[in-house]
Every structure is written in structure tokens, then in C-alpha cells.
Amino acid sequence: MHLLSDTILYEEVEVQEVKCQGSIKRRLLDLGIIHGAFIKPMLENTSKDMRAYLIKGTLIALRKEEASAIYVQRRG
Amino acid sequence: MLFSKMVEMNHQINELYEEKRNYKIALVGNPNVGKSTVFNALTGMKQHTGNWAGKTVSIATGEYIYDNQKYTMIDLPGTYSLMAHSKEEEVTRDYICFEKYDVCVVVCDSTCLERNLNLVLQTLEITSRVVLCLNLMDEANKKKIEVHVAKLKKRLGIEVVSMSARHQVGFEELKKAIKDTAYKKYEKHPTIVVYDEKLEEILYDMKASISIDTMNQRFFLLKLLDPSIQDARFYEYLEDQGGKLEKAIQKGKLSLQEQKLDLHYEELIVNKINEKAKEIAQECIQFHDDHYLEKDMRLDRILTHKVYGVLIMLCLLSFIFWITISASNVPGQWLSDIFHHIELYTDQGLSLLHVSPWLKDFLTSGVLRTTGWVISVMLPPMAIFFPLFTLLEDFGYLPRIAFNLDRYFHKAKTCGKQALTMCMGFGCNAVGVSGCRIIDSPRERLVAILTNNFVPCNGRFPTLIAIISMFFTGMLLSPWDGIFSTLLLTGVIILGILLTFGVSSWLSKTILKGVPSSFTLELPPYRKPQFGKVILRSIFDRTLFVLGRAISAAIPAGAILWIMANVQIAGIPLLQHASTFLDPIAYVFGLDGVILLAFILGFPANEIVIPIMIMAYMSNGYMIEFEHLSELKALLVANGWTWITAICTMLFSLIHFPCATTCMTIKKETGSWKWTCIAFLLPTIIGLIVCFIVANVARVFM
Numbered sequence A: 001m002h003l004l005s006d007t008i009l010y011e012e013v014e015v016q017e018v019k020c021q022g023s024i025k026r027r028l029l030d031l032g033i034i035h036g037a038f039i040k041p042m043l044e045n046t047s048k049d050m051r052a053y054l055i056k057g058t059l060i061a062l063r064k065e066e067a068s069a070i071y072v073q074r075r076g
Numbered sequence B: 001m002l003f004s005k006m007v008e009m010n011h012q013i014n015e016l017y018e019e020k021r022n023y024k025i026a027l028v029g030n031p032n033v034g035k036s037t038v039f040n041a042l043t044g045m046k047q048h049t050g051n052w053a054g055k056t057v058s059i060a061t062g063e064y065i066y067d068n069q070k071y072t073m074i075d076l077p078g079t080y081s082l083m084a085h086s087k088e089e090e091v092t093r094d095y096i097c098f099e100k101y102d103v104c105v106v107v108c109d110s111t112c113l114e115r116n117l118n119l120v121l122q123t124l125e126i127t128s129r130v131v132l133c134l135n136l137m138d139e140a141n142k143k144k145i146e147v148h149v150a151k152l153k154k155r156l157g158i159e160v161v162s163m164s165a166r167h168q169v170g171f172e173e174l175k176k177a178i179k180d181t182a183y184k185k186y187e188k189h190p191t192i193v194v195y196d197e198k199l200e201e202i203l204y205d206m207k208a209s210i211s212i213d214t215m216n217q218r219f220f221l222l223k224l225l226d227p228s229i230q231d232a233r234f235y236e237y238l239e240d241q242g243g244k245l246e247k248a249i250q251k252g253k254l255s256l257q258e259q260k261l262d263l264h265y266e267e268l269i270v271n272k273i274n275e276k277a278k279e280i281a282q283e284c285i286q287f288h289d290d291h292y293l294e295k296d297m298r299l300d301r302i303l304t305h306k307v308y309g310v311l312i313m314l315c316l317l318s319f320i321f322w323i324t325i326s327a328s329n330v331p332g333q334w335l336s337d338i339f340h341h342i343e344l345y346t347d348q349g350l351s352l353l354h355v356s357p358w359l360k361d362f363l364t365s366g367v368l369r370t371t372g373w374v375i376s377v378m379l380p381p382m383a384i385f386f387p388l389f390t391l392l393e394d395f396g397y398l399p400r401i402a403f404n405l406d407r408y409f410h411k412a413k414t415c416g417k418q419a420l421t422m423c424m425g426f427g428c429n430a431v432g433v434s435g436c437r438i439i440d441s442p443r444e445r446l447v448a449i450l451t452n453n454f455v456p457c458n459g460r461f462p463t464l465i466a467i468i469s470m471f472f473t474g475m476l477l478s479p480w481d482g483i484f485s486t487l488l489l490t491g492v493i494i495l496g497i498l499l500t501f502g503v504s505s506w507l508s509k510t511i512l513k514g515v516p517s518s519f520t521l522e523l524p525p526y527r528k529p530q531f532g533k534v535i536l537r538s539i540f541d542r543t544l545f546v547l548g549r550a551i552s553a554a555i556p557a558g559a560i561l562w563i564m565a566n567v568q569i570a571g572i573p574l575l576q577h578a579s580t581f582l583d584p585i586a587y588v589f590g591l592d593g594v595i596l597l598a599f600i601l602g603f604p605a606n607e608i609v610i611p612i613m614i615m616a617y618m619s620n621g622y623m624i625e626f627e628h629l630s631e632l633k634a635l636l637v638a639n640g641w642t643w644i645t646a647i648c649t650m651l652f653s654l655i656h657f658p659c660a661t662t663c664m665t666i667k668k669e670t671g672s673w674k675w676t677c678i679a680f681l682l683p684t685i686i687g688l689i690v691c692f693i694v695a696n697v698a699r700v701f702m
């Protein structure tokens, strides 16, 4: 398993587990970041601590802290 | 007992069903799917719309008539689910869960229906009277996404309408669907989402033991079981019958714990809903083109580029300033000509009517002239800057600004969405402050509220532009001149933004200590702005609104000033007493008594600061008519202005106490006088310090 924050740009990965608590977890779940969903990092900002991910047809930006709570699996 | 209650309820329902002539329609949906656009189109209201998530932060109501029937529509803030995270989502959650309404219209984005279906499924657990509105169909078509409406209708058992709100497509069908649904009998909706087997068993036991069966019982029981929710209202809603409910809940929670379901309760629920949404989406939606995002991404790669992103942003901002500055002059001149004539004619007219000279003077030089200056100096920059900014907003650029600037907000230990509220501040700081509801963490929300005033609102903007055009243009040759003014204005705005970072960071280290909390930032697809509509609407709705506010503040201020200038104590006008008193204090900060007085009297609305100055100076004996800005400059120079005064006035205009409306909004949003006072003092003190340093350093070098 890898962290979402460690993936490289444009590499589509599959979500395994969301390891955070409270309202942020709930929000990530609501956005469709759940086990089995595909997610792909698309953009990166200046300091690389925020990236925009493509999830279920929408672009959602997350800071590194949040992205590193999401465990993913490389595909193929 | 139970029977009588049921009879009573039945009675109530029949009453609702038959006699009601005013139906209440709630509009919900994910953020940025076009709820307010639908709302505006149906009710003719003017709710804020734009291409980013989180514009609507409080409830708005409007009405429309269809088939001789009145419908009251309620526009709600966008939300991803009925479990609230932030303040604005709480508003929606509370409304949908606890208020009475007849129909709930769930507006969806047809281009990402799967995610939107989550909310539909949750809403269906509360009420069966749901209309699914598939908005943004035009975009779905463009992206070659096919939605099978009939299938969806059958699958969900509700009315489904596909539409394109921005292009006025589908409203007849929507109104009809709403009507049909409103006339429908209240009934329980067939369960669509079936949860974990064990959880369903627990639910079944609970239902059996409380022995009442209301329509949304399932939803409330699920919420009452949720270990992370402690909201008494859920409990109150289901009226406890002799403690049965409480016992049932305790028992249910206990069995949850036994089966170890309580640890992942939320996930258990959300996963099932997500699964169902996915299943339905797969049945009803077809994607004919997988590369539809490519074009958007190409643009995004430029606009959020690691190196050039911020640079492009600054260029874009400067470009807007450049247009504003260069295009404001001519209409400003027209307007002042017009007012010049109005004043002349009024003067003559009043003379003919034999109005007493002091009243005539009061009306023309006091009231009319202030109003005239407010309009001719303030209107053109407002009417140009605001629409341009709104175009960027409609295009979808604001979330990209937030994306680009997140690095700095992160360093300041605050929320990246603060960039969005900061942008709102350019329009109006009061709007920016209430917009801070989109920030989940209370600490970060407070930081954003306290620092919102560091970006100049549409009311202060013209002051900056007027001073720049008077004192810093005409020094260089033609093209360079405009560029110099633009750079100066950009510099002032950047200073405001830097102060926002600096002060936020300082607050996060001192009185609002804390670590940055988590948030997600949606980057919606770019949308072609509706040029004509945006320009018309921002001029007629927003600019005229701000202007109206300015005039309503300017008239009494003009009157007060006129009185102060004409009532004499010891042979000297009151106004002069006040400004002489303030002069030595103001001098230290590079200002003068009149300027300081203008800022103080301008507390109700910042737009009137310059007109107050003009009037005060004129009452000192130097009269000017409505002519060109250069005459205004002559007036200021005759009253001792130098470029240092100009710079310090600009700085103080950028950094001083928020206007009265903003202060009131801050009080409302924070619910505390303490924070309102801090919001008032913080920029004032910083502004004075900055002016003090600039004035004194500049004087040394002069």
C-alpha cells in the first residue's frame, strides 16, 4: 500500500483505506473517496503541498496532510 | 392513545393535502450545481451565483406562481450530505431534517451524477416527495454523457427532470414535476438503500419496540444510533412515548457495540449509500467519451502552473486594474458635467421659488454636491471593476486563485478557502465576512473574518483610484503613465494581500493559536461566462446597490458637514474646530485633520470619505465646481496635500477599521463584541503604524 501523497502525477490509483477521523473523514467519504474508488493526481501547486485529484469526474484539491491519510494501491 | 394520535395525524395530513394553497419547496444539492440559478429563474430573485462552491451561505426565500397556485421556494447552501461539516451545511441539514416543507427538489450536476446521487438517496430516506432535477445537461451533452431519465425515474420512484438552468431549458417540466409531487399523498418511500444485515436487524428490533411508524423514522433511528452525533433535536423529533424510544436506542447502541459496528458506523452507512449510487449510476448513465476533461486540464495546467501560476494571476489582476483606471476617466467626466448642470438648474429653480438662501445653499452645496461627487468619482471605477471581477468568478478562476495561494495560507496555518473569502472581500467586506462560513474550523474562520478587511472593497477601490489618478498620473508619457498607475494600484492591493498573510500568521501564533485543520477545495470546470448578463447584473444589482448605500450615507453626512461648516463657535466654523483639533494628531501619521475626520465620518460607508474631504476643504474657503479631477487636485494641494499625504491616505484607506455594515456582520457572525472590537482595532492600529513609518521616513528623505 502507498500513500496518495506519494503517487506521481497522472498515475491513477485505487483507494484502499481512508485513515483519518472526524469530519474530514466524513467529507472524503462523501466525495466518493472510499475503498475501491479510482483517483488520479492531476495538478500540483507551487510548493507541491497541495494537489488536485480527479475523483468521480470532479477535481478536488487536497493538502499533503489529508492526502497522506489516504492509502492507495497502484494499478496494473 | 396511539389510535387517537394516528387519527389526529391523518387529519393534519389531509388538511395539508387538500386545503393548502401555498406549497413550500426546498432546494438542495451539492455545492455549485446551479441551485441558486434555478431559484433565481423561478422566483425572479437575485441570489449570488458564480462558478465556485460555497456562494450561498444562508437561507433565501422567494415565490412563484404556477397554475394559479403559489409556491414558496427556499434556496439552501450546497452540501455533499445531510451530515453537516461546516456552518453553512448545518443550515441545510437543519432545514431538511427539522423544517416542514412540501417538496424537496434535489438539484444535481449531470456530469457527475454518481456523487450527486448520494444526496438524493439520503433525502429519500427523509421524504418521498422528492423531485430530482438533472441540471447542467448542456455540459453533460458536450461531454458526451448520456443520462437515461426514464430509467432513473423508474429506479428511484420519483419525478426526474433534465434541464439546463442557465439557458432557461426545462423550467416548465420542473414546475409541473413540483406540482405533481406536491399533490402527491404523503407516504413512505420504498427503502432503496439496504444497510449491513446486522444493522438492519438492530433497526428492525428498534422499530418493533417503539411501535410508532412515521415516514422518516428509519432515517432518524439511523441518526440516533450514530455514535458521532449528539444532537437532541433528532431525539425530540421522534416524540418519545413513555421512554420507549430512549430504551430502544440504548439497546440498539449496545448491540452495535457488541457487534463492533460502532467503530465504523459512518463508513458502514456511507459505503452502502455510495455503493447504491454507483449501481444506479452504472444502470442509468453512459459515458461516450472518456477524454472529456482534457481541454479543461490543458487550461488548468497553465493557470495553476507551479512557476507561472502566481505570475499569471498578478498579470490578470493588473490587467483588470489597468482597464478600470483607464476606462474610468471619461465617464467620470461626463457624470461630473451632468451634475454641474443639475446643480446650476436646481440653484436657479430654488431661487425662482424664493427658497431662503441658507436652505438653498444647504441643498445645493451640501446635499447635491456630495451626492454628485460620490456618483461621479465612485460610479465609474465600481461599474468597471466589479463586472470584470464577476466575469473571472463566473469563469471559475477563484478556486484556482485559492489553489495557487494555498501555500501561503498553509504557512500562516489557516484554511486555503480563505483565498475565496478574500476575493469576496473585493466586492464587499461584509459579504466576504459572511462568506467565511465555508471555512469549517472555527479558529480559521475567525482568522479569515478578522483579516477580510485588508482587501479593499468596491467602496474603497474608487478612493484609491481617484488619488492615484490625481497625484501619480501625468508624470510620465502616455503609455507608461497608465502602466505606472496600474503598478501602483497593484502594489497597494498586494500589500493588502501580504498583510492578510502576515496578520493571519501572527493570529495563528498568538491569540488564535492552532494548527491548520483539514479541508477540501473543489475546482469546478471552467465555464464560459455569460458576458451580457454578468455585466448588466453586476452594474444594476451590485453597483447600484453599493452606490445607493453610499448616497444614503452621503446625504446625512453632507448635511452634518454643512451644519458643521456653517455653525460657528467664537467666529470659527465647527468643522474647522474639529479639524484643527485633529490636525496635530493626524500630522504624525502623514494625514491631516480633515482626512482623519473624513475617515471617521465615513464609518457608515467608505465611499463617502473623498466627498467628505472635498466638502470640508471647500468650506475652508476654496470653492470648486464640478469640473475635472485636476481641479480637485488643486483643491487638495491648496489645502496642503503632498505626495506623502496622498500615499498615507491611500494606505490608511486600505488599512483601517471596517465600515459599519461590516462591523455589524462581524458581530452577527462571531456573536461576540470582543471579536468585533478586535476586528475594528487590529487594522486601525496596523494602519496607523504603517502610515507613521511611511510618513516619517518620507519626510526625512524629502
Ligand SMILES: Nc1nc2c(ncn2[C@@H]2O[C@H](COP(=O)(O)OP(=O)(O)OP(=O)(O)O)[C@@H](O)[C@H]2O)c(=O)[nH]1
Residues within 6 Å of the ligand: B029, B030, B031, B032, B033, B034, B035, B036, B037, B038, B048, B049, B050, B051, B052, B053, B054, B055, B056, B057, B076, B077, B078, B079, B135, B136, B137, B138, B139, B163, B164, B165, B166, B167, B394, B527
Ligand atoms: N453551463 C451551465 N452552467 C450552469 C447551469 N446552471 C448553472 N450554471 C452555472 O453554474 C454555476 C453555479 O451556479 P449556482 O446557481 O451559483 O450554484 P449553487 O448550486 O447555488 O452553488 P452554491 O450556492 O455555491 O452551492 C454558475 O456559474 C452558473 O452560471 C446550466 O444549466 N448550464
Ligand SMILES: [Mg+2]
Residues within 6 Å of the ligand: B035, B036, B037, B047, B048, B049, B055, B056, B076, B077, B078
Ligand atoms: Mg447557491
